[in-house]
Amino acid sequence: MLDLKNILYAAVVGDALGVPVEFAKRDTYYVDKMIGNGTWEKAPGSWSDDTSFTLPLMENLVEHGNYEQLMQKFEDYMFRNKYTPDGQAFGIGQGCAKSIRNWSINHYPALECGDPSVYANGNGALMRLAPLAIHLRNVEQTKYRLELTRNHTCLTHRHPRSVMASFIYLEILHFLLNGENLTEILQKLPDHLKNNLQNYPEELNEFKKFSAIFQHGFKQTNREDIKSTGYVVDTLHACLWCVLNTDSIDEAILLAVNLGDDTDTVASITASLASCLHQNDCVNPEWVGQLRNKKLLDKIIDQFVEMEIKNSD
Known part of the structure; x- marks a missing residue:
């Protein structure tokens, strides 16, 4: 049975492992455990805006909320420090803040x-957006999945390139969640997207920016x-490269964290991909246990997973 909780916690772990070394130059450090201080001077297990934007999405899906209500939750995060590990928002990117x-x-x-x-x-x-892919995993209508993906992306990023990135990412997650092989997914995805994006010409025009992912030998x-x-x-290139070159969730996360630069986000997205691929593997439970504000994480994740299991019955 698909372990949705493992997938969701893997992303938080990737985020938290990457927080202390965010913006650090590659190969000036090595992370193989949960550490603190560093870039943001936070306690070990502190997660950043990656998770703080993901939690409201899960909550909004559980509540059957609309896009305006989701934006209200994002506002509550940025201005009122909700959905945070220790009552303080930090590391919010310019695009999301704007x-x-x-x-x-x-x-x-x-x-x-x-x-x-x-x-x-x-x-x-x-x-x-990984929880959205989980929510849509049993939806067979590709165009409906793409519509929701586009709308959720446009809340913070409306350029067609960002939307195309979300299309690629969530369709990969969709096929992984349904048990397909990653290499085969990458082989079929270009035609799959071109056949289903006739109503999105601007987004389709951006596909070439991501072409390296689909080339033979990208791994x-x-x-x-x-x-x-x-x-x-x-x-997206970095995350897929990490997953293609590792054989477990933990390996993929550590490879991503140690690439440097945007470590928390790259590791979090990598974790989502790796956990959807390696469905019989579990993210390190010690790392999960070290996450800050586990009470909040448990509450929102448990409610989301409970809803998804119920909807699958």
Whole structure:
């Protein structure tokens, strides 16, 4: 049986392992356990905005909330420190922060809050969307999955490149969650997306930015050629490379954390991919036990998992 809790906790673990070394230069450190201090001077097990944006999404899905209600939850995080490990929001990216200000201060409709600029293609949408893939795992209508993926992305990132990144990521997760082989998924995904994105010409035009992922031999790309920045194209490349070059969830997370730069987000997304791929593996329970504010994590994750199990019955 699919262990949804393991998938969701793996992402939080990846986030927390990466927090102390976020923005650090590659190979100036090595992480193989939960540590503290570092970049943000936080206690070991502290998770960042990656998880703090993911928790409201799960909660909103449980509550059958709309996009406006989800933006309210994002505002509660940024301005009122909800959904945090220790009562303090930190590390919020510029794109996400701008979108929340657009909703809270400028009163934009939720689906127009994301920045449409080509210079606003950070990974702040990608980092929170794994629960949406879980929620849609039994939905066979591809176009419906793509519509919800686009809408949830546009809350914070509206450029077609960011939307295409979400399309690729969530469709990969969808097929992994349904037991398919990652190599085979990558082989079929270009045609799958092109056949289902006829109504999204701008997004489809951005597909070429991600073409390296689908090339034969991508797995063999040299580590020095893998960029682990917050740019959404770099992030997706790095995460898939980490998963392709490891055989377990923990291995994939540590490979990602030690790439440097945007360590928390790259490790969190990598963890989601790896845990959906290696469904018989479990993320290190010691790391899970070291996570801060476990009470909040347990509450939201348990409610989400309970709903998903009920919906599958």
